[in-house]
Amino acid sequence: MDTQLNEEDKTTLLQWIGVEAPLSLLYKMSRDGCNPWTFHTKCDCKGPTITVMYNGNNTVYGGYTSQNWNSSSNGYFAWDQRAFLFKLRYNGKSVAKKYPIKADKCGYAIYCRNNYGPSFGESHDLPYFEKDISASNGVYQLNRCNYGNDSTTYIMGGDEEEAIYNNEASVRDLEYCQELKEYVQNFCPYEKTSVDKAKILLLGEVGSGKSSFFNTVNSIFAGFVTFQAISGSAQKSLTNTFRTYHIRDGKAGKMLNFKLCDTKGLEKEGGIDPHDFLYILDGNMPDKHMLNPDLPLSPETQGFVKSPSAKDKIHLVAIVIDATIVDVMTEESIETIKSFQKKLYQRGMISL
Template identity: 50%
Template sequence: MASILQREEMDELLKWIGGRRKFRLLYKITRDGCSASTFHSKCDNKGMTLTVLYNNNDTVYGGFTSQNWTSAGGAYVSDPKAFLFQLKFNGKWSPKQFSIKPEKHVHAIHCNSGYGPTFGAGHDLFAFSGTLNASNGIFALNGSCNLGNTYDMKGTDFNSFANGNLQVKDLEVYQIDECDMNDPLDVPWRKTPEWTTRVMEELKEEIENYRPLEQLKFRQTKIMLIGQIGAGKSSFFNTVNSIFRGYVTSQACSGTADHSLTTQFRAYQVRNGPSGKPLNFRLCDSRGLEEGQGIETQEMCYLLDGHVPDKYVFNPSVPLTPDTPGFIKAPKLKDQIHCVAFVIDASTVDVMSEKILEKIRKLQTPMNQRGIPQVVLLTKIDKVCEPLQHDVGLTYFVPAIQEYVDRVAMMIGLPRSHVIPVKNYESERDLDTNVNILTLLAMQQILHFADDFLYNYLDDLDPELLDKMNTTD
């Protein structure tokens, strides 16, 4: 049986407990039986634990101790870190922490071989004694709840804490462990669909069927990839392309070098493998970011506005101007960039120079002025997290990746939800379902953001002009 405690509830509890922790379900009365002896056999000497009660009014409450439960004959255990809590009341989110009274910490928990989890002298929360059976799915616990003896309840009484009864649908005890940053969590830190071949095919089909807004009368959304040399811009296109071709491709030039391997502006087509039909978006690649050279702010403005033709070759000694051959002087919406993806190598986050960060911030200015949404593709996550070298399906379960996402979001000045971890095909010869899902989830979010930009454009458009666009081929 799975645990009942939800991710948001764990997150709230972790704020009170502190630190990076992992929850491990030790005891569950609907699974193990409501028995004091079973509670002690499963929960004694396990270090810090969390007891959670779920009553039949959908109220969720309980207690935390940082000390061991034991089968002592009626001994109190001191714990200044212990607290009682409530997470929900009558099904509504109602998080409250009730700390132990400083002078009462010596009575934090009561250990007795005949008792279940018991908090406080008196007792503030005494779950049950002996052995109990459920009736119609409900356990009528035979303990007591004499609040306020040991814990500061801040005016909360038995009725507002536990609906005035100890009838519960379940009771769980979790061990709270120190969490290694590379040790996968029990629940993901970011929710995604369950990773299966069926989900991969559904995501692939959704992206194959993607169309820009019909009212705007153009065929392909344009996504701009921007990043340092070797971060994986071209490799990301190759990875997306591989998924829809059905085998690992290397159409875009990728690898490592002193200077950018990408010298042209390329608006790459992604094509369906069997038919060769292009999908309704393009991934645009350009020069990598470098401290002394690379793409500059004015060039970025021209790219964003659609002035730069496909296959234009950048020349560091000859800047792009309106007089450059092929310069598109009157670009249309279809020529413009509709979303920008910054590509950042996770393994270089700690050593990224301030000059590169400053360059990114300068490039963001014209994007923000134009209302162009931005995301970050956090690449090479397998280089910074050993478990992902074997299974990228763990990406959203590993705290280390969440830590990188949080740091990059602060560095770039974007919401954390805009930072998307990905793993490009580099050394692989065969496609991998989990790599595909990670990439397709990234593309799904990018296309949603591009549509947000187009919806804003549509909202700002003159109604008469929109009518004209919809009656003109």
């Protein structure tokens, strides 16, 4: 059996995830060994990833998570509403079936522990390994799923649980692929703009996770968990300065060709001042400027950039929204975001 994804399989997976980016192979069991330590060394803190398994029944299946894998000594379940299981081939025939996570099971999407390989679901909904396993005639015998009375964490759509992996827990190979990191690593601004690094402003309500988003992106490329930006849960914005963060590819690697900018959150009182927001967009506000709603930035402020170049200006605004409260956002919150979007459109800018 061919133990690699064909182009049709890759296209199907990327359509399910909703991205157009090449897949990058991080870990391959037949090459790197069936060992939890090796798996975590190669795969922790890498962001969204795809796990693909190939068994002796010519069945190809696996799971996707948008969350990081981590080497926790105590073990924990990670929350992920975007996670899903999938089956691409069954007895050698193309089947392409996706199994989304149940709405009330998002808190059990994946299980992270230092002596486990990749594990999906509250009851290990796919075969998994929790120790070193040697191949026998090219086959690795993994642990079977343990559904018990709780069934699966994922919506089976009428299929039996074992139908995903064709009732065969042994695998000939397991691959762990990254769907976006390499694409971002190779990003370059359009050369005719004379901009060497794109500046992306993170905008959102207090508590939406702007600073946490930066910390996550920074951790993915650093290869370890970082907390460079102040983040947490509070009634008022924890970010009180305008910051421009560079992203380094690896501990001693080069700087990537984009920067993430963080500022105060949107709130009724004490949030980012609309005039300060325009100065940020236009490149007038210096890095590390202290944001004070009672003393907005002006051309007389020390450090004010009076003649900003294209490199100083914001090139894209990413609106960050807490997905857990999007259905209950107030009309006032929505109108506040729209009012700031309007200022972007007036400058011919776009937001994501």
